[in-house]
Amino acid sequence: MSQNENKEVKESKNFIQEIIEADIASGKHEGRVHMRFPPEPNGYLHIGHAKAIWINFETAKQYGGKTNLRFDDTNPVKEDVEYVNSIKKDINWLGYQWEGEALYTSNYFPQLYAYAEDLINKGLAYVDSSTPEEMAEMKGTPTKPGKASPFRDRKPEENLELFHKMKAGDFPDGAMVLRAKIDMTAPNMLMRDPVIYRIKHAHHHNTGDEWCIYPMYDFAHGQSDSIENITHSCCSLEFMHHRPLYDWFVEKLGIFPSKQYEFARMNVAYMITSKRRLLKLVEEGLVSGWDDPRMSTLSGMRRRGYLPQSIRRFCAQTGVQKRDNLQEMELLESIIRDDLNQVATRAMVVMDPLKLVITNYPEGQVENLPSKNNPQDDSAGEHMMTFSREIWIERGDFMIDPPKKYFRLAPDKHVRLKGAYIIQAEKYLQDEAGNITEVHCKYFPESKSGSDNSGIKVKGTMHWVDSTSGIPLELRLYDRLFVDPTPTGHEDKDFLEFFNKESLVINNEAIAEAHLKEVGETEPLQFMRKGYFIKDADSTPDKLVFNRTVTMRDSWAKMQKK
């Protein structure tokens, strides 16, 4: 746990913690807490999953409990081991380790099959040979009760025989299903004799071709929780209507009574988490892949340079409750900046270079100057930078005719070069078009950083890069993927209409201090006054590539807008 996480431990409890504490107080399950995170291995984990992971793992940890990882793999046509592996990797990256080996619902297929036989024998399940259309028709609507299937009163012996034949592969896909016999008039549609087993002649990533019938979610989830002796099964609100069914199976089967609790999903402004829509971004080439740094996937955020502890802190601060919510990006970015500020190695990178000549600095002379790696942390040490007669500064840091309160360089103005000397602008050169091509300055040798006795006071300090050792860089400047906080919330418009065409800007002009040649793949960096960056895996020895994680907070830019 990071320092930042510790300092924000909340004393108040969310409703899940209250339930658990009440259970512990009443001696339920001997005070045992066992939770689980149950993804279907059919896609990549995203920020919404991060919240579910956080809730399950952190809550269990808080009460000395355990958390299982269980792949809810009951639909072979959608699932793949590729996803199993990426999910494991992402959970570990987030900082969590599940109890024991990863588990699979598919490993419980024999037990689930036996549960189904039990239900049939009890007269609580029947094989329905109706077509899907007929079944939908008979199901009714939320305001109109359903009607009984003509197959509803088949005898247990006949049901059992048909069910065995289903398993044996005697029937094609869709020929019939096994349904729980509950109540076709229930106001809760899920209680109107839900399908619990269907025929699918498909290859399963874990069980191969062993099965051709597969349990539905509702007939697998609660029972799997029960098999694993899960005490508190926490899922998102969309499963609320499934709880009566969950409890019904537990009761009728007489198995360990796991309990389901539902929390509200976390939504984040300007982000989407719909698998279908994320896929569309990938397929249409609007992003480079599932791990594009703009994606809401954990792999994307990892590549963006987000720290796992920042995502954990974000989950902690956004709370656990049952109301719909839309979290602001500003909170996420604030947390990311806060964490990065503690650990990022400082470096100087000029993104839009303008040549600056120090006219009174000896030609051919090069000196080495130390630069602190992190002013927040002296133990981070320092690295050396070269300084010479010609350096690069940011084009935006010089103005011929500056506005009030402009603390940067302008004719006759003084400014400090970070970690080096105070300079004063003397003149500037322009091309035919009027563009500034060069600024000429004088420097004050007695103002050297750390031993300044020049007596000169300056308002502004600028970053710079020495021309004798600076290296070129590719910078990938990322911004939010959409221009609207809820791109999927407009009935009349497709979410792609809100795609932010400036969500990626590539900069190939940047020049960086040579120290960047030595930084590692996962070392967080702060390009001073410009933002937090992380080296991208696309880097080659000839061409270093950096992704911008987030900009610095910029009160000057904000002031100028007004």
Added chain:
RNA sequence: UGACCCAUAGUGUAAUGGUAACACUACGGUUUUUGGUACCGUCAUUCUAGGUUCGAGUCCUAGUGGGUCAACCA
């Protein structure tokens, strides 16, 4: 014309019948060799109407608003 869930600053989360708090944002200021960081200040009578109570954001009733449910998906 059903059932279930939800409602506190712009956003999010607290307050467990007893002074509405914290974070982010916004705005104003102090410090600063990053216009960063740090620090200080400002911003709400809790959806509405009744009721219970000495006392209600909290409990009850009704209304209003939002969400969810009719896959052989999870």
